[in-house]
Amino acid sequence: xxxxxxxxxxxxxxxxxxxxxxxxxxxxxxxxxxxxxxxxxxxxxxxxxxxxxxxxxxxxxxxxxxxxxxxxxxxxxxxxxxxxxxxxxx
Numbered sequence: 001x002x003x004x005x006x007x008x009x010x011x012x013x014x015x016x017x018x019x020x021x022x023x024x025x026x027x028x029x030x031x032x033x034x035x036x037x038x039x040x041x042x043x044x045x046x047x048x049x050x051x052x053x054x055x056x057x058x059x060x061x062x063x064x065x066x067x068x069x070x071x072x073x074x075x076x077x078x079x080x081x082x083x084x085x086x087x088x089x090x
Contacts, residue, residue, distance in 0.1 A: 016046060018058055019065040022085035023077050026055040031082070038080035039073060056088070 026032055032050045035057060040048040047060035059065070059073065070087055077084040 016060050016062060017064050018060050019069075020088050021057045021059065021070075021073055021077075022088050023050075023055045023057050024083035024085050026050060026052060026057075026082065028052065034080055035077065035082055038076050042072065042076060044069060044072070055085070 023035055026035055029052060032052050036048050036050045039045060039050075039057060039059060044061050044063070045059055046062055049058040051057075057073075057077075061069070063069075065087075074084040074086075
């Protein structure tokens with residue numbers, strides 16, 4: 001039994017947090033795939049959803065996203081060739 005499990009053998013799962021970002025220029029399935037692949041490759045990201053047209057990118061992480069995480073998302077989106085517009089209310 002590992003240290004994270006309880007005496008009855010159950011292991012609690014870590015809570016996940018979602019953050020929503022706006023990315024300009026996601027107008028097709030190709031763009032959606034590029035953004036999803038780039039951001040989804042980050043080790044901190046456990047799930048991603050990219051909406052075509054609106055450019056809303058919902059990122060699920062194991063930890064609460066902070067300014068450093070937002071900066072990492074911005075850098076990744078910019079390197080993928082898209083315009084990062086910031087975090088939006090979920």
